[in-house]
Amino acid sequence: MALITLTSDIGQQDFLVSAVKGQLLQINPSFNIIDVTHQLSPFNYPQSAYVSRNAIKNFPDFTFHIVMVNLFERKPQQLLLAFHKNQYILCADNGLLTMILEEKPEMVIGLKLDSNAIKNTLYCAQIFGKTIKDISEGKSLLTIGEPDVPIIEKNHLRALLGDNWMEGQIIFIDNFENVIVNITRDDFEQQRRGRSFRIVFKRDEVIDKISESYADVSEGEKLALFNSAGYLEIAINKGNAAGLFGLQGYLEQTQNAYLQNRLFYQTVKVFFE
Template identity: 30%
Template sequence: MSIITLTTDFGTKDHFVGAIKGTIYTELPNARIVDISHLISPFNITETAYILKNAYKSFPEGSIHIIGVDSELNSENKHIALKLDNHFFICPDNGVISLLAAEIQPEKIVEINIHDRIKTSFPVLDVFVKVACHIARGGTLEVIGKVIPKFRQIIELQPSISADNTTISGNIIYVDNYGNSISNISKKIFQEVGKGRAFEVIANRYIFKEIYTKYSDIVDFSLPKEQRQKDGTRMAIFNSANYLEIAMYRSNSNTVGGAFSLLGLNYRDVLTIKFL
């Protein structure tokens, strides 16, 4: 039985997540359900995409991922199911797939067309669950939808590169639990464009001339403790997901503060790399 994951902005106070799980177990008593997150900021598609991109690869191939963020059906927000990287995704066609499919193209995409048989105001429960259980039983995508050639793209999920390859312009797409501000500029794009050149990372009025690979790389452990970098030192780093992040060393959003609060780097703010 395939694993079914849930990623939503429903929170944990209300009945929504429990109802979804209960419906899955009613249809598939032996189902295996994993919560990726239910604390996505409401309607935040880029945050959803970032979290899901960095979580789904840890699951076995064939896993089924239900995405319940901005999922209300309307003429501009269809529902789709797709197979990508040997995983299945069931979601609104609101651009959430853009980041996942930036480097890996979907093998197949269908527009879900079972709504005429299911009247609902809660599509994640009544439609997405039906589709997930169908796939988990070995059903094909064509049974629940018509094949379509593409999905909706969100431009802000991808950085832009200047014509002369001297500048990469990106945006903050996620602020993590430590208050670190994560951009949409990947290490791969940085290396492909930079080709080893010197650079400056510009974030608001702050300039960084080095990008670390570990948080502790900023510390010179050969120095006595009182002379080392202190908690809260600002730094640029390629994080474990290989995205450029502006961080505060050993940050804590409740005490020391993170890049989000201390440097004013919020969702959608611009971050630029200039090659020298």
Template identity: 55%
Template sequence: MPILTLTTDLGQRDYLSGAIKGQFLSLLPTLNIVDITHYLSQTNFPQAAYTCNNSFKHFPPGTFHLVIVNLFESPVDHLLIARHNEQFIICPDNGLLTMITGNKPWELVSFEVGAKNTLLEITQLVAEKVAAIADTGNLLSGGQPVSDIEEKYPLRATLGPNWMEGQILFIDNFENVVINITREEFNEQRNGRKFKIVFKRNEVIETISDNYTSVTESEKLAWFNSAGYLEIALRNGNMAGLFGLQGFNEQMQQTGSASGNKWFYQTVRIFFE
């Protein structure tokens, strides 16, 4: 039974996510459709990449992943399908693919969708391509080989001799804050030294906890979450809201419109001594 995941910025207040599922099931009645999320930000590609990376890797080979983020920012005349880690990723050609995969997949095709098509006209074409690939097992059943695509890559922490600075990747439903620093990157830069995690100018955390119960009620903590990324939180509190922390914003970075304070609150710095 083939599997399709849906990861979008469409929300679920209207009929669209249900209609898309109906399109796929009409062509593949045995398809198992899984919702990853429909609440991605249109302008936060690192958030989308973080969400996709840490969910896709738990699915079996042959899974199809449809990712729709900021689809109509510019006229859409084609979509991409890549085979990556024995799975298929379908998404717009807006840089999102390489944000998810970390490099340009060498098994890659594109297919035309028509610049004036509506969302459901586009997803109907996607459903047809998925049905064709599922039937043949051949990526070329979904489109024509392509090599020239838009490429963007995940944010990396900035490093200095005695510090590292990361951006806020993701703020979860409990307002816990995920930073783009992995356990491996932290340990390598730390090199056994003491450290201070500093945010909002003067807020400091000096220990890494095992989990949320390692601290008392309403106390700040830092730990490495199940995806291996640094996370700062308040036990039973809303870290992001209380301290004014905000996620990375693609448009804000491109336009340079962020104020000094606002930009600072999208970053977390670690000092080593």
């Protein structure tokens, strides 16, 4: 029985998520499908990469991960099957794969599309489902599609570094409006080198210690901690950090004159002393 995770930016407002599952179950009724989320923001690659990466690494080896995000950013010529660190990832050829993995995949297979087919979301689900069925039945990856195809690559969003500072971008805001920054504990400690620090955001908000849990501060007080995925999180105990501080998720395409004055509120800076 194949274990499949399903992640998308489809939303839950209409029939499409259930129709995707229906297509998969028509191919093999024994598929075990687990939803990660269908509420990813459209066109937000950093957010999609963060969510997908940290879900994938918690599943058993040889799980199949279908990531249906920005499927039609351009006219699709192929879909992708990657095998990396004993996980299968199936997604569009739009650059998200290398952002999720933070490196090139160990193996990537191009899944050919029927030139006469109507290439919509359900057709992509059919291609993914048939691919998973073939692998589950023992078919060689090298015969399923075209091995080692050229793919679109995008670099994952990295924190900026200086001798005495680092600046991270807000890549996710969770249901409690806690703010996740693309600074990992390892990156933080490597840059810190035992020094004291100040985490600064929205010009005048400062945090100078790392908490272990929300309960380390009084109700309504701000704090910083490293979340279960190991990323820096700015939060308020029983409060909404993003809304209170006016913080927003970072978008790569917000590089225009109108939004330049808002970019500071999409970043968090750490100063070391």
